Amino acid sequence: MRFTIKTFLKLGTAYQTIFMLFISATLFSQENAEEKLLLLKASELAVSDPDETIKIANHLLKKAKSEENSVAINLLIARSYDTKGDYFKSVNYVFEASKNFRIVNDSLKAEILFLKAEISRKLHLYNQVDSYLSDISFAISGLGSREIKKNIHARIDLEKTLVDLERTHYKETLKRLGDIEVKYNAVLADNYGLIQNLSLIKALSFNGLNDYKTSEKNFEKALSEYHSQKKTNIILETEILNGLSKIYYERKEYLKSIDTLLMALDKATKINNIPLLEKINYQLAVNYLALSDKPRYQQYNDKFLLLNTASIEMEIEAVNSMYNFIGEEQEANYKYEKDKLVRYSYIALAFLMLIIFSFTVLxxxxxxxxxxxxxxxxxxxxxxxxxxxxxxxxxxxxxxxxxxxxxxxxxxxxxxxxxxxxxxxxxxxxxxxxxxxxxxxxxxxxxxxxxxxxxxxxxxxxxxxxxxxxxxxxxxxxxxxxxxxxxxxxxxxxxxxxxxxxxxxxxxxxxxxxxxxxxxxxxxxxx
Incomplete structure (x- = not known):
């Protein structure tokens, strides 16, 4: 079966589908059909069954016959750990993929940088997010496909919007979303994943502004768009359910809020996403407290406190790991540039004009x-x-x-x-x-x-x-x-x-x- 750009753009969420497009175009081009099918299966499961994706990807990693294949598989594993909310392991695998950054194609470079930017945002390292997004624009400058470039630029703008959202700049978030809808109208028409992301971000922004009616409308729109695709994305579905539960809580519909949260809890438990489980257990505790149900309040509050401790420890570990990897990369880049300059200097010795040029550069x-x-x-x-x-x-x-x-x-x-x-x-x-x-x-x-x-x-x-x-x-x-x-x-x-x-x-x-x-x-x- 041959997969075109438009086919992949309609498979699921924005980040997953474009990621699948890039790695499927480069991986195992000379391998057997079984390994190609395994790769596609692993990619499709990344947001619904990340553990299975990791298992398949590790199997493929042992059989990878090129460094570029290994890079893309490590990136797929990093994506899967990101879905699980295990940012420490995600950091380790994305920087493992980044070790051969210079040898891979521009599309794969962009995917590495996108994941680094997303993890940095989740760890509140906003300066790093800006740096990685700038690097993406530079990395794709040589891409020939205008369609792919347009999709990538839409994702860059969407990532900037998510930074505004996480920093609670809700009005700026909504303004940026409006600009995206105008600027990337054609992209959105072909990409339901991006539309779902926009609806969810709108819902969260209006919720932050206490406009619960508009927020609920956008949560329901995002949920409807999600169900219409018939593609499982546990993170997206859980975030929508959790958002709706908060609106029900504000309306004092505590039982409805609890029912919604229990559905979200069941889904988050399947992928053992600690940050998500932490949020859901907190909301359940708050609802049971409002109902004066002290035993259940105590039950979920205890779970929340344990998850909160685990989440903080994991985040600190991930931040420290990221700083270390960034330092190592900067040292390697410095050495690479230094070695390159030395090579150029030797060549310059044979040419007077190049010697003058070298002094000017220095x-x-x-x-x-x-x-x-x-x-x-x-x-x-x-x-x-x-x-x-x-x-x-x-x-x-x-x-x-x-x-x-x-x-x-x-x-x-x-x-x-x-x-x-x-x-x-x-x-x-x-x-x-x-x-x-x-x-x-x-x-x-x-x-x-x-x-x-x-x-x-x-x-x-x-x-x-x-x-x-x-x-x-x-x-x-x-x-x-x-x-x-x-x-x-x-x-x-x-x-x-x-x-x-x-x-x-x-x-x-x-x-x-x-x-x-x-x-x-x-x-x-x-x-």
């Missing part, structure tokens, strides 16, 4: 580095103020957790005093430790940090630590002579590698390069 690179350093220093000089004042200038987002105003202001004041100290350099600093120090619960503290600093606790502490050591490097010259391991220990990091990874993720360059550039600036001023 001068430009150094100039760019100095400019980059000034930008970084300028950014870091205002980071501390922005870190504390950011909540003053932003609109009040809809609260995920109801926190009394007096408690909220008290926590913010304590955070400000905390930032003025150096307690964040304590290696044992954790969300639980700081919450205990503030005499508040961890959920309140985490919510305040997410709301006012747009970062999770891990990133918030890491930024304070990096800002601290940057100030030391800028204002105390002796720090320029210290080893990286000392700087890591001084700023509160447990290891040289974790310090280097986080430093690079925040400033954009490795600490050794940063120190070298600051040293040159100091010597230049002395001269």
């Amino acid at each position: 001068y430009s690179i150094n100039k760019a580095k100095r400019k980059r350093l000034k930008e970084i220093i300028g950014y870091l000089e205002v980071t501390n103020n922005l870190l504390v004042k950011s909540y003053v200038d932003k609109k009040e987002p809809n609260k995920k957790i109801a926190i009394p105003t007096e408690t909220e202001q008290s926590i913010l004041a304590k955070l400000k005093r905390f930032e003025g100290s150096t307690k964040y350099t304590n290696k044992d600093m954790s969300l639980a430790t700081l919450a205990a120090h503030f005499d508040v619960n961890t959920k309140y503290l985490s919510e305040i940090i997410n709301k006012h600093y747009q970062d999770n606790f891990n990133t918030y502490i890491n930024r304070l630590r990096i800002n601290y050591i940057i100030e030391k490097l800028k204002n105390e010259p002796e720090y320029l002579n210290y080893k990286i391991s000392y700087l890591a220990d001084e700023s509160g990091f447990s290891s040289h590698s974790s310090f280097a990874t986080v430093f690079k993720s925040i400033t954009g360059i490795a600490p050794t390069i940063f120190i070298d550039l600051i040293g040159k600036e100091v010597n230049k001023k002395k001269a």
Whole structure:
């Protein structure tokens, strides 16, 4: 059977179908029919039975006869773990696929970057999302098919919309959706998966704006569109059911809300998606509390607390893993570029004009580095103020957790005093430790940090630590002579590698390069 672009675009959800298109076009082109069928089956099951997909993909991985085949299969496994909500394993497999990034075709490069962007969004690493989406636009510049390019650009815009949604910028989300519907009208006409995503995002946005009537209408539209396709997508269906249950709860239709949540719970349990199960159990607990059914409230609240702990631990593990992989990739890219420059330099020795050109390039690179350093220093000089004042200038987002105003202001004041100290350099600093120090619960503290600093606790502490050591490097010259391991220990990091990874993720360059550039600036001023 021959599959055309339009055939694949009508198979299911937007991300899954385009992913299937790309990998099916490149994988096992010379293999037997049985392996091709297994691949197609695994792709179709990625959003309905991810465990079976992983089992089939691991079987195919053993038989893969090219690096490009291995890349695409690892990406399929990463997608499946993403469906299960296991972001740690998804991160590991997508970066395994990324190891041979340069050798694969542009379509597969785009899929790798898309999954990295999606995982980054779910881990609240929004700067990384922007970076990966920009890389996608560059990666597909050589694609010949205008239809595929149009679909990919629609997905890029949709991903940006999801970032707005997760940051509770509901009005901006709806505006962006309107622009997408106008700009990609032809794409949407042929892609029911994208339409389902748009309806779901609209429903969630109106729900965030407390427009429950419009929200319910869009949830029901998304559910109707989903059922009309007759393609199982547990994540999509569960999110719709969970959204509808919240509307029933707001209308005090608690039994109807519970029935809907139990359907969602049954589906989420099949794929053991911890983040989804956490949300559903919380909603069930809230409904039973409203009904004054204390035994069931206790039952589901206990489950929620266990899942919440597991979810937080998994997210921290995934974030740390991602930072490490990003650091390794940046080091590899730096080495690749450096080796390439060395090869060009050898060739340039034979040609006078190329030698002149090489010197010009080196001068430009150094100039760019100095400019980059000034930008970084300028950014870091205002980071501390922005870190504390950011909540003053932003609109009040809809609260995920109801926190009394007096408690909220008290926590913010304590955070400000905390930032003025150096307690964040304590290696044992954790969300639980700081919450205990503030005499508040961890959920309140985490919510305040997410709301006012747009970062999770891990990133918030890491930024304070990096800002601290940057100030030391800028204002105390002796720090320029210290080893990286000392700087890591001084700023509160447990290891040289974790310090280097986080430093690079925040400033954009490795600490050794940063120190070298600051040293040159100091010597230049002395001269």
